[in-house]
Structures are given as structure tokens and as C-alpha cells.
Amino acid sequence: MLKEVINLTLLQHTIRTATPLILAALGGLLTQHAGILNIGMEGMILLGAFFGIVGSYFFSSSLAGTLLAVAIGILVGLLFAYFVIDLKSDEFIIGIAINMLAGGLTIFLLRSIFGVKGAFSSPDIVPLPRFNMGFLEGIPILDTLLNNHTVFVYVSWILVVLVYVYLYKTPYGIWLRAAGEFPEALETAGVSPRKMQYISSILCGIFCGLAGVHLSLGYLTLFTENMSANRGFIALAAIIFGRAHPIKTLIAAFMFGFFDALGIRLQVVGIPSQFTQMIPYLGTIVVLFVVAKSQLARKKRAIEGEAHNE
Amino acid sequence: MAEKLIEMKNITKEFPGVVANDNVSIDIKEGEIHAIVGENGAGKSTLMKILYGLYKPDSGQIYFKGNPVEIKSPLDAIRLGIGMVHQHFMLVPSFTVAENIVLGVEPRRRRIFTDYNRAVKMTEELSEEYGLKVDPHARVESLSVGIQQRIEILKVLHKGADIIILDEPTAVLTPQETEELFRVIRRLVDKLGKTVIIITHKLQEVLALSDRVTVMRQGKMVGTLKTQDANEQILAEMMVGREVLFEELEKKDVAREEVLRVNNIKARDNRGLLALRGVSFSLHSGEILGIAGVEGNGQSELVEVLTGLRQVEEGTFTINGIEATNMDPLQIRELGVSHIPEDRLSRGLSVDATITENMIIGNHRKEPYAVRGIHLNRKKIRERTKRLIKEYDVRTPSQDIVAGNLSGGNMQKMIVAREFSFDSKILIVAQPTRGIDIGAIEFVHKEIIEKRNEGAAILLVSADLDEIFRLSDRIITLYEGQITGEFLNKEISKKEIGLYMTGKAKGLN
Amino acid sequence: MKKEKVEYLISLFLSIFAALIIGGFIMLANGRNPIVGFNALINGAIGSKYKIATTLAKTVPLILTGLATSISFRSGIFNIGGEGQLYLGAFGAALVGITLINLPGLIGIPLALLVSAIAGGLYALLPAILRVKYNIDEVIVTIMLNTVAVLLTGYLVNYPFAADVGKLGATEIIGEGYHLSRLVRLSTLNTSIFHVIVITIIMYYLLERTSIGYEIKMVGQNMNFSRYGGINVKRRMIFAMVVSGILCGIAGAFEVLGVHYRFLQHISPGYAWDGMLIALIVKNNPLGVVLMALFFGALKTGSISMENATGIPSELISVIQSIIILFIAGEAGFKDKIKGYFARKRLSKKAGEKNA
Secondary structure (H helix, E strand, O other): OHHHHOOHHHHHHHHHHHHHHHHHHHHHHHHHHOOOOOOOHHHHHHHHHHHHHHHHHHHOOHHHHHHHHHHHHHHHHHHHHHHHHHOOOOHHHHHHHHHHHHHHHHHHHHHHHHOOOOEEEOOOOOOOOEEOOHHHOOOHHHHHHHOOEEHHHHHHHHHHHHHHHHHHHOHHHHHHHHHHHOHHHHHHOOOOHHHHHHHHHHHHHHHHHHHHHHHHHOOOOEEEOOOOOOHHHHHHHHHHHOOOOHHHHHHHHHHHHHHHHHHHHHHHOOOOOHHHHHHHHHHHHHHHHHHHHHHHHHHHHHHHHHHHHO | OOOEEEEEEEEEEEEOOEEEEEEEEEEEEOOOEEEEEOOOOOOHHHHHHHHOOOOOOOEEEEEEOOEEEOOOOHHHHHHOOEEEEOOOOOOOOOOEHHHHHOOOOOOEEOOOEEOHHHHHHHHHHHHHHHOOOOOOOOEHHHOOHHHHHHHHHHHHHHOOOOEEEEEOOOOOOOHHHHHHHHHHHHHHHHOOOOEEEEEEOOHHHHHHHOOEEEEEEOOEEEEEEEHHHOOHHHHHHHHHOOOOOOOOOOOOOOOOOEEEEEEEEEEEOOOOOEEEEEEEEEEEOOOEEEEEOOOOOOHHHHHHHHOOOOOOOEEEEEEOOEEOOOOOHHHHHHOOEEEEOOOHHHHHOOOOOEHHHHHOOOOOOOOOOEEOOOEEOHHHHHHHHHHHHHHOOOOOOOOOOEHHHOOHHHHHHHHHHHHHOOOOOEEEEEOOOOOOOHHHHHHHHHHHHHHHHOOOEEEEEEOOHHHHHHHOOEEEEEEOOEEEEEEEHHHOOHHHHHHHHOOOOOEEO | OHHHHHHHHHHHHHHHHHHHHHHHHHHHHOOOOHHHHHHHHHHHHHOOHHHHHHHHHHHHHHHHHHHHHHHHHHOOOOOOOHHHHHHHHHHHHHHHHHHOOOOOHHHHHHHHHHHHHHHHHHHHHHHHHHHHHHOOOHHHHHHHHHHHHHHHHHHHHHOOOOOOOOOOOEOOOOOHHHOOOEOOOOOOOEOHHHHHHHHHHHHHHHHHHEHHHHHHHHHHHOHHHHHHOOOOHHHHHHHHHHHHHHHHHHHHHHHHHHHHOOOEOOOOOOHHHHHHHHHHHOOOOHHHHHHHHHHHHHHHHHHHHHHHHHOOOOOHHHHHHHHHHHHHHOHHHHHHHHHHHHHHHHHHHHHHHHHO
């Protein structure tokens, strides 16, 4: 029975499941570096999923869906930024408000636009194209694992690299990180931390929008109520787990995707999945605890070091 | 005759509750080292932050090389060649030295990538040119304060600064690091033709380093002199002297008994450095013991230790014979100690709470204000607040207004009202009249003397020598965490005490 | 103080009004008549005895979670884990109700409430300690713990404690003695509302009339000041957080004992989030919580009738609610911007006069 559960399909499934997590986590880690904790990713993903379907349905193209979702993502990112940065509202109140707004709005629009409750699907919705990497065809394991995924899967990996380069190899990334870590230093250097924070919020909106599109247009072209299903919070967990570093967050996202996919398969064979599903969340708390303890230890050592010098 | 490089005319800047700069005018000549001195709150930092574009003046005009200019942001200042090294360093801790130095003006490869190698090279070249050794690859968070300051200076030089403002540069340096800094400054000016403005309250440094010195006090310009025409006494008088002559306050003879004994206390400050290096003294009922010293020599930490807000590293103290070391604030208060904190806004009150709410703290679990310690008797609390407002002349339309809306003087009177109403036998009073108006100062001083006459023991920490001399029976000088002198008030003069306050003389009676 | 309160109330009414206007526009965009819609909304909330009862029933969990948020936020420690504490509390109550199935109500109900209170309180104690001792951000920890609690109870209700027959994702029905009596036929309004009234009075008293409430308030406003004044900041924060958890746990218990008579896998449609937003809107004032909970409860009940009568989806209410939140959250910032604008105008006028 173990073979039924743990096999290559599981890993393939993991890659699919991890993709929206990766995308959202990339967005969230950008705002994190800019000093903003965004707990509204859940809502942003949901909006992306919905408007992806809308765009694809009405314009018969997944590209249209993607563009629409991205546009909405930019709007939400701007909204978030305006309230948190300019109006100085509490970032998690706005995050919760966005989650609530997204939940209500998507269900409302589901009824108003499509006239259905619960879920919407239609053969007219165009899914995201698959990408076939010809050179992988025929290679035993790699073909199943890596080939013929939705375009966004590959896009997400490319974005990880791009975000890494942006953050650590360009001045703009340095400014972003400085805006979050020590905005005054950036300000006295003549760069506006506010601008950096706005950019990070807009990018987060875009990435979460993409994550949502992958959910609704990726495999089954379907939108269900509350489709984001906690992924926004798992992405948050991945960011914390990965200490907001793109590569480490990617690994965390894969891990969490694995547990998610594992959970579904366990469910199919009748084994309770809840405990594996808990792992990302409990793991994050453990990570926070370990980091806090090590920081305390470091402080203690620093003081003892001073004592030595006297 | 050197040109007037910068002129600031009639600069006024207000913040809520305080006028930081009141019609201040100053000029800076090319190639000079110009010191701006004054006590905390004098407005020196604000003035220079306006010059650097971090603040906008409410009124006034800045001239650069004779032309009027508007400096709306640090970018404008940088463009004029003005650079500022802040008191609190503007360095991103997790970034390397090189990254911090080029922050904002990073060298590029193909326009969008950081050319880190070139940044490193630039850092090395700068380091060579100005004789300030730094390791480009080191992370700032791992470096000592002295080296961090070097990075700040290099940063400023890298942006092409010809005029360098240093804000309290030696506040955090060891004596050796200070020597090193002076060498650097002299080199910058003599060999490289820079102009340096140094903000400080340390008079010996001013005299050792500067060409001219401007004195500010309570937001106003007092005067500018050539350093060769000045000495510590003249400067000190300009810094703290007042126009108003105070009347003599009557002191009664009161029985003296030891109520507080401090034994060889050593304690660290928030950075982990030793702020108190073995302090011992005793305090008696019916006396005011003044702790004189320039701020930053351990006074704050001493007060925190004695009021339960800071742990000691070594040493003990007793209150009425009871061992009180490392007790928490509640226990200390129960031993009969009241505390007027030096920072009223962050510690002495809650700006969002009403006067009533601010007044009751410390009594909020005691009868008759809290029945069985739990149920608040609103009527009694309000009556008490009303009475105290009247007794202590707190000017306010009602007790329900939020404390943040009071003027500084009234905030302080409110705090004094509260702390003095406990009938405590020991009062620890830190900078009690900082930033408040003359009338309020008079009032507070009268109250302190009255408490003394009633037999309370008062520990007075103040950077204001006039205040120390007006109120104290005995005076202790504190320098770099150690007591450098202990005197009876009539034994020492204001001029002499400066020597003890700055560590030039040491002696214990 | 009074002036600021009045200013705030005005902002609050303006926000609600503006949000309703926007809601009206959305109705229009949907091809519906807003006046008809709002009429149906109001009618649906208070139009009949049954409807009023349903509105009141809906306020029960909202008041409790709102009070829970109030006390926690007042002390400066943010309990975002209300959902999780609610779930554990609900399950705890159900557990008592199905295992000690024959206890009479007089013993059983208090016991079930006690267990739910302990469950919620302990679950909140963990993040409180992590924050106070290790300075770990409680916002993230409580969010994570939410999902853990939902998953844990999900497991428990589907495996060890699954009902033998009938519903999926539910426990057995709790013993008769545990059922809280219904007050109005066909509605879910039950005697828990009386409990809630008592709890509200207690919380009001605690927060506004006791030294403990005073200390909590001061800790939330200025920790340095509190410590200086002799308040044990750590103890107060933990206390506030635990009480917060207890209230959420009890909210969960009432869902089981009064509404469903069993534990359900998705027993809460986000009551704790709603409660959080209610508390934020009324700035953690206990009486304000009750009023706003009534308002939200009315909106929720009314929206269902509105949908039945006019076809406007009831989720519009969530949209309106979130818009109100956004306006309120931004209220301080808006005010500052407006004040700043006028201050600058005044200053430039002054400068203009000076130069004249």
C-alpha cells in the first residue's frame, strides 16, 4: 500500500502543488524584506484565481485570464500599500480585510456574473498551456517528473532565480532590503523607502495573482468558493521557514507542497491526512522558537564578550 | 579671510510641544572646524538636520556660497556637498561595509546589476585616501562602534562631501577612538580642505579641536566665538546660564538619617557596556543629594538601578536597611521610593491616557482607590486627581483630557504631583525641569525643597548646574561611571565642579 | 478625550455610510434596485420575531470573539488565534457532552463550559509565553496554530469521535442535559444569549472598573510607563491573552451546546475573524462590541432574506463589511493627511502675511 501512496506521481503532484505556494511566497518574501508582513496573501490568491477564470472565459484565452488577474493583483497591491504605508494602518488589519473582501467579493461575483453557487466551470474556459520540453521525452524518471507541466510551474522556477538576482545582485534589491531593515539609512542615502515598499507590495499582488491563476486555470478549469484553501498562510509559513531567502523558501514551499500532496493521497487510501498537513504549521513555530533562542544566546555571548574586554 | 560657505538665517522649527529652533542664525566659514554646543534639547541636532534636508524649517532661509537655496531632502544637501554623520549610525547591520558605503549610488554592471567588486575597490581606495582603515567585506553588525563611525565618514566622503556634519561623534567612542577621530578630522581639514561642523556637548573636545564655537540653549542662539577666545567656564555659563535670577529658597534644618546606601554598584547600559563602574554613596533624610555630570556618564543607569528598572552586574544597595538590589519597580515603590523619570514622554506618562489615568498609577491597587485592590472607586480617584491638579498647578481645562495634549511644563507638574503625593520618604528625581517653562521650573523647585524640609531624602540627577547648586545640600560628581568627587554645596563652586564633572580632577572628601 | 471620541464616532458613521453607498452602487451594477435591496436587508434583520431572534442568535459568537479580541488588543498582544481557540473549545464541550452523556444539565453544562474555557485558555497560553519569554511574534504563531487546531479537530471528528451513522465530519449528538433550550421556535436563538449578557457585563466590569483592567490598558498604551509604575507587564499580557482564549473557547462551546448539539468539522465560518474586526472598529470598547456585533448580526441575517427576496447575493455583506474595515483602519491616516493639508495651508498663509 505504501507504493500506492509514495511513488513518482506523488512527486509530480508535489511539483504542481508547490507552484502556487512558490509564487505567493516569492511575493510575500519581497514585502517581508521591505518590512511588511502581508497576511492578506490568502485573499490576493483567491482574487487571482477568480479573475483568471473570468478573463479566460470571456476572452477565450488563458493569457487574458492571466493579464486580468495580474491587473487586479496590481490594484490590490496598491491598495494594501496605500493603507499600510501612506495611511499607516496596521498591516495585519488590512491583510485580514483583504482576505474578507476577497472571500465575499469572489462569491458575490460568482453569483452575479456566472449565476452559480459553490463552483463554476465551463468548457469555454481555456486552461494554461502545458509546456513540453522535447529533450526530456523518453528519459525515464525525469520525463514524468519534470515534463509537461503547466507553463506557470516553469515560470515559478525562473521567478525564483529572478527574485534572487533582484534581491542580492541589483541595487534595487539592496534598496528593498534596506527599506525593511533600516529605512532611515536608505533615506539619508537619498532613496525613498516608501517607493521600495510600494514596489514590493505591487509585486506581491502580481505574484499572488499568478498563484491564483495557476490554481484555477492550471489543471481543472474550475473556480470553487474559498479556493485558496489556506495556501496564503502556507506561503507565509514557507517564507518564515525559509527566512525570507528565495532559495530556502523554494525548498520550504516544495516541502509543504509535498505534505499537502501526500495528505491528499493518504486521504484516498483512508489514512488520516491531518497530521502530515499540520507539519508546515508546527514546523514554522519550531523554526521561530529555534531562531529566537539562538538570538538570545548570541546576545548573551556579546555581553559576555564585552565583559572579557574590560 | 575665509568665505562664508553656509549661512542659516532666522531658522525656526517647531515640533508638537516644543520649539526646537527659535529664530536661529549661524554661519559656517570654508575650511574651518565649527563646533555647535549646547545641552540636550538645545536644538543643535535639529538645526543641522535642517541643513541636511531631513527637516524643513517652518521659517528662515539657507544660503550656500551667498546664494539662497532650498534643501528639501538629503539628496539636495548631498548635491551641495553637504554630508552628515549621525549620532545614531545609519548603517544597515546585515550589509557589508562596501554595500553600506555605496548605498544609493551603487556602481553598476550593465546598468542593472551591482558591480560589487568595484564597490569593494572603491572602498579600499577611499580607505587609503583618507587614512581610515576598514575591511570592505565585513558585516557592519560585527564591527565595533569606532569602526562603524569610520564607515559613516567614508560614506559621506564617497558622496563627495566637502562639508561634513558630525552629530555627537564622540558620544559612543572610547578615549582612544576619540583621539583617532580627532586625527582624522584634522587631516580632513588641513590636508584635504574640508569643512567640518561638529555638534557636541563635550567642552574639552570643542576647545581641543574647533576654530570657532557656537553656543545654543533651549532652541535659541546664544553666541558664536573664536575658540581661542573661549574656555570651559565661559562656554559652560553660556550653555546653562539663565537670565532670571532665582530667589533663594529657604532650607530648614532637618534630622539626617541614612535611608539609602549604595555599595560599589556596577551595571551595564543597553549596549552591554559598563555604565557604572563601582559607585558608592549614601543618602539621608532631609537632604538633597545632587548628582552632577554631563549626560551619558552613567546617571541614567544609576537611576534605573535604584528604581528597579535595571539589574546590577555587581554591588548592592539597601533602602532603610533592607536589601533592595535587583528588586522590581513595584517592590521598590513599596519600600517608599518615588521616581520622577528623566524622559517623561516615554516613561513618565502615557500620552494616550487621560490625566486621571496617568495620575493613579502606583496607587491603583491601594485603598481607598481600589477596594480590596480590585474594584476602582472612581469617585475617590477623580477627587484625588482634582485635588492634585489644583495643588500642583497643572493647567488643564479638565482631568479628562489626554495627557499628550498638555504642555511640557504641565506634563511635568502632573508627574511631580503624582510622585510627590505618595508621601514617599525617598524621592529619585531625574532632570526634573528639562524642557519646561520658567514658571513651572520655579514651582517644581519649590516643591522639591518643601519635601526636603518635611524630611524626605531626595536624589537629584541633573545636567543643569544651576539647578544642582540651587537645590542640593551635597553634590556628587559622576564621570564615566565613577564618582569623582563628593562635596558639600558651599564647599565647591560652579567653575571648579566642571573639572570634576569632566574627569579632570578626582577627589573624594 | 470626549472630543476625540466624538470625532471617531463621526468617522465611524461616515465609513459605514460610505460603505453602504458603495454597496448600493454594486447592487446597481448588478442590475438591482438598491432601495429595494436595502429595504429587504432591514426587513430581513428585524422584520419578524423569528428574524429578530436569528439576528440575536448570530450575535452570540460575535460578541464573545469581539470581547476576546478587545482584551487582547488592549494589552498590546495580538491574539489572531481566535478561530483555533474556538474550535478547541467547541470540541472540548462536545467531548464532555458525548462521553459524560447522562449528566444532568445543571452539572453538565458548567462542566462543558469549563472544559472549553480551559481548552481555549491553554491554547492561547502557548503563544503568550512564546511572546513574553522569547519575544516571538504572536501574530504568526497564532495564525499557524489556527490551522493546527482546525486540522486536529478535523481528525478527531472524522476518526476517533466520528458519528456512527448519519453525518460526515460530525460527532454524535451530545446528551440531552447539555442542550441549551431554544428561545424562539425554529430559530437557533438559545439560552446562551443570557450567558453572553452576563459575560459581557463581567468583561465590561473587568476592563473598565477594576485595577486589572486599568493595568491592561496601560500596558497596551505604554509598556515603559507601566513597568515604571509598578505593573507586571509580562503577567498582564499573559493574563489578557489567556482570557481572550477562554472567551473564544466558550464561543465554540455555545455553538455546540446551543446551535448544533454536536461538533462539526467546519463549525465556525470565521466567527473569530469577524469578532476581531468588530473589536477593531469599536476600538476595543466592550459596549461598542455589543452594538457592532448586533449590527453585523443584523447584516448577516438580513442579507439572507435580501437574497431570497431580491436575488442579491448575501456575500455582498462581507464586501460591505470589509470596506467598512478599510475605511476605519485608514481613519487615523486620513485624518492626519487632512490635518496636515490644512496645517500647511495655514503656514503658507502665515508666511504670506509675514512677507506682505
